[in-house]
Amino acid sequence: MDARVQTDVLADHAASAAWAMALLEARQTILPKRLEAPGPDAGQLRQILAAAAHAPDHDRRLPWRFVIIPEARRADLAEAFAQALQERDAQATPAQLQQARDKAFRAPLLMLAVAQLAPAGDEIPDVERFISAGCAVQNMLLVATAQGYGSALTSGKAMGSxxxxxxxxxxxxxxALCFISVGTPAARRPARHRPQPHEYTSELGNET
Structure with missing residues (x-):
């Protein structure tokens, strides 16, 4: 390769890496109650969903899927949240039940991430499937961030009800793994401190 061409390629790679790091650093969790309209339009939603397909997926099993909860079905989700609360706390007050219902109406875009568990004897275990699902979710969050939206992952006790x-x-x-909320942030928080590589990296044979 010509030296000048090689230099240009390396410069392009460096610029791409810097852009990727800037995008990663821009992503932050914005609580669903602070996510307002507008949310992604149809084209932006296609981009977000298409990003999931680029997650690592051993043997192309597609061990995850996403369910969008449209506005017309938010009331059904609200009742499921209320029933889940009653299931684990028969003494829940009307105010507590309403708080549970309210969670279904936050964020313009709301999706449920679902993982497919490994059948008996399958060579690809659940842990790989969950990792693949996590990568798919992160891809989606990063594209939403690039589009200018805020996002959050939420779970809670209702997931197992x-x-x-x-x-x-x-x-x-x-x-069910988690809910994914996307929308326009009502306000952004200052960037929080992130751990540094030395805090979570070690070298085999030199662990401390």
Whole structure:
């Protein structure tokens, strides 16, 4: 390769890496109650969903899927949240039940991430499937960030309750992982401190 061409390629790689790091550093969790309209339009949503397909996926099993909850079905989700609360706390007050319902109406775009568990004897275990799902979710969050939106992942005790999988028609071999919320931030927080590489990296044989 010509030296000048090689230099240009290296410069392009450096610029791409710097852009990628800037995007990663820009991503932050914005609580769903602070995510307002507008949310992604149809074209932007396609981009967000398409990003998931670029996650690592051993043997192309596609061990995850996403369910969008449109406005017309938010009331159904609200009742599932309320039923889940009653299921674990029969003494929940009307105010607490309403707080549970309110969570279904936050953020313009709301999706449920679902993982497919490994069938018996499958060579690709659940841990790989969950990692793949996590990578897919992160890809989506980064594209939403690049589009200028805020986002958040939420879970909670309702994820393991009977009403939620019933509402979403989850199969016995599926597990609800988290909700993904995307919208326009009402306000952004200052960037929080992130751990430095030396805090989570070691060298084999030299662990401390």
């Amino acid at each position: 009977a009403p939620l999988p019933a509402l979403f028609g989850l199969r016995p071999d599926e597990q």
